[in-house]
Amino acid sequence: MKSPTELTELFRAQGLKVTPQRQCIFRALHGNDRHPTAEAIHEQVTAEMPTVSLRTVYQTLHDLADMGELVELDLGTGSGRFDPNLEPHQHVVCDGCGRVYDVVVDVSPIRTPRFANGFRVDRTEVVFRGRCRACSAAAGS
């Protein structure tokens, strides 16, 4: 994702308004590697601007996703995750706490299957599931 400053320019260039709400959301996302939910961003934003609605957060997240500045992920954790990391990478998901970590793996050795029925594969997603150290310890007790 671009920096808040660059996003401000980008929004203006596209004829979109740059509101304080949006800028606050830009800042909450910038450099955020926690794969936050809309709710998580909302909490972070309301700490600074208490009146911002969750609806506005969703709208801005989708605007950014539409512009390709953000990727929305569905990792089966109950709610969508938003990822400002646009580099090709894969994810590690904890079954216990739902935390998501980035990981770079070479997926090229996976042979993309060929389908007789004309299915066109656009992307290959790899998700590593398991338990983080804290959740392993908790489950063992």
Added chain:
Amino acid sequence: MKSPTELTELFRAQGLKVTPQRQCIFRALHGNDRHPTAEAIHEQVTAEMPTVSLRTVYQTLHDLADMGELVELDLGTGSGRFDPNLEPHQHVVCDGCGRVYDVVVDVSPIRTPRFANGFRVDRTEVVFRGRCRACSAAAGS
């Protein structure tokens, strides 16, 4: 998943009752490679037994999943999918119609990442996303 007959025995052996509703659900799942939603199973079941509730379908699906006779998948298609295929395999998902196909790929060449923070990876999921022939054609028009 075991056959309806075997499941009947298995349920009895576990002290669970074998109701006509459950048997009908067993039959709807047996050999089903469509990765049905609870709703889809419910439709199939109500064709034969119109009074079966969706709640009962969910309950039985979860019972089967708890017994390891079924795998519940969240492939980001909006609702959970239930898979009676217990062989190791991966999935191909159409972004258009949400249909899910089985595919067997060798995931062993993917190096499971090692994490300094003690994350224990239990399984590696690979999802191939794209469009089926019908949806490619529809999108092109």
Added chain:
DNA sequence: TTCCAATTAACAATCATTGAAGATTGGTGC
């Protein structure tokens, strides 16, 4: 056949997300 715990059906509630509509405001042009 009796009986009771397991199961079922009906329905309310939850959670994440989206729809709708009226109130507010960024920023362009004066």
Added chain:
DNA sequence: GCACCAATCTTCAATGATTGTTAATTGGAA
């Protein structure tokens, strides 16, 4: 600096998938 209006924001209702609750029903052991 001020007026204006489309874009945006807030509020609140609605959606769709799933789960909680509870009273009525029933499988199957005795």
